[in-house]
Amino acid sequence: MSKKHNFSAGPCILPQEVFEKSAEAILDFNGIGLSLLEISHRSKDFVAVMDEARAIVKRLMNIGDDYEVLYLGGGASLQFAMVPYNLMKVGGKAAYLDTGTWAAGAIKEAKKVGSVDIVGSSKEENYSFIPKDYKIGAEYDYFHCTSNNTIYGTQMKTFPEVDTLMVCDMSSDIFSRQLDFSKFDLIYAGAQKNMGPAGVTLVVVKKEILGKTERENMFSILDYNQHISKESMYNTPPVFPIYASLLTLQYLENNGGIAAAEARNEAKAKLLYNEIDSNPLFETFCVEEDRSLMNVSFKLIDETKKEEFDAAWKAAGISGLNGHRSLGGYRASLYNALPIESVQVLVDVMKSLK
Numbered sequence: 604m605s606k607k608h609n610f611s612a613g614p615c616i617l618p619q620e621v622f623e624k625s626a627e628a629i630l631d632f633n634g635i636g637l638s639l640l641e642i643s644h645r646s647k648d649f650v651a652v653m654d655e656a657r658a659i660v661k662r663l664m665n666i667g668d669d670y671e672v673l674y675l676g677g678g679a680s681l682q683f684a685m686v687p688y689n690l691m692k693v694g695g696k697a698a699y700l701d702t703g704t705w706a707a708g709a710i711k712e713a714k715k716v717g718s719v720d721i722v723g724s725s726k727e728e729n730y731s732f733i734p735k736d737y738k739i740g741a742e743y744d745y746f747h748c749t750s751n752n753t754i755y756g757t758q759m760k761t762f763p764e765v766d767t768l769m770v771c772d773m774s775s776d777i778f779s780r781q782l783d784f785s786k787f788d789l790i791y792a793g794a795q796k797n798m799g800p801a802g803v804t805l806v807v808v809k810k811e812i813l814g815k816t817e818r819e820n821m822f823s824i825l826d827y828n829q830h831i832s833k834e835s836m837y838n839t840p841p842v843f844p845i846y847a848s849l850l851t852l853q854y855l856e857n858n859g860g861i862a863a864a865e866a867r868n869e870a871k872a873k874l875l876y877n878e879i880d881s882n883p884l885f886e887t888f889c890v891e892e893d894r895s896l897m898n899v900s901f902k903l904i905d906e907t908k909k910e911e912f913d914a915a916w917k918a919a920g921i922s923g924l925n926g927h928r929s930l931g932g933y934r935a936s937l938y939n940a941l942p943i944e945s946v947q948v949l950v951d952v953m954k955s956l957k
Contacts, residue, residue: 607921608948610935610936610937612936613936614795616940617800621851625843629843639842644842652842652845653840656849657672658672660852662856663855665784671807671809674806674841674845675830676803676804676838677804679804682772682806686789690789690812690813691716691745692717695717696718697719698719699713699719699722699747701724702757705752709749730757731755733760739766740767746770750771751775751776753775753936755930756895758893768788773791775898777796777798778797779939787807788808788812789808791805797939799847803841808827823837824837864939868939871937875946875949876894882953882956884908888901888902901933915956919949
């Protein structure tokens, strides 16, 4: 069976060597005669995996030991609750930027913990842009934003200067572009968008910001400090997704790191956006200045062409191009592992539509 051109928004495309090494580990991990799926998470073989998985994040992000790296369960959706639970003071409030469905989900959960101010929103314009005219003062316990919006195809190109803690959900564009990661006090990301399979969530947190909420009797499973003290093993960690994420990050590091990935991602996005802009049959859902490099959401201007276009891209071996059910249209996710050759195949199909 020939390999498909995988534009899925998540679970995402991963490098072929990650699949191969993961498959080997499932059959026999490190030559120990046991599968990765059946070894103890306390074994020296997996402890070494966890240690390196945490260390490589710090290397790629160029951050120091004042940060802690955690691999947790529950997806980014659990972080919607853990962030306010750990950072919002009793009687305090937080500032949230509303840029899409996942940002709205984070806002909904934070309101169950304390007071939330929505400092900017593009909801009334169907999330077609990133709000920019807002200020975040010291009256907030933290500011929360979502760096990339998979459904609507928007992305924050810059981040504000704030007088409080900065928290960012980077689920869908983490490790895809160079950033000053030291600007952020807490970063979280579901692995399945750009760095591994579903089942594990990355949390990068500055240790000094924790333990200041004055919240008593915190649930241990929701307490970042508990997970830090147990080195991401407060409970049994999702062993296989962590290992596959490590392999993915090693692949990234061995192929030029984030800087090289960013250059490749910019080239892929430029190729596809140029075709959309020059082809009278297509248009994007969002304003040009906020277009995502990771998720290109677009639509047919003439819906009578839909059946023909759908048949053409499927015949070309393209998979995962349908847009999110809440928006419709199409969505091409250009995650790190997607080769530019796959983007060219899609562009050629678009060019052939008359």
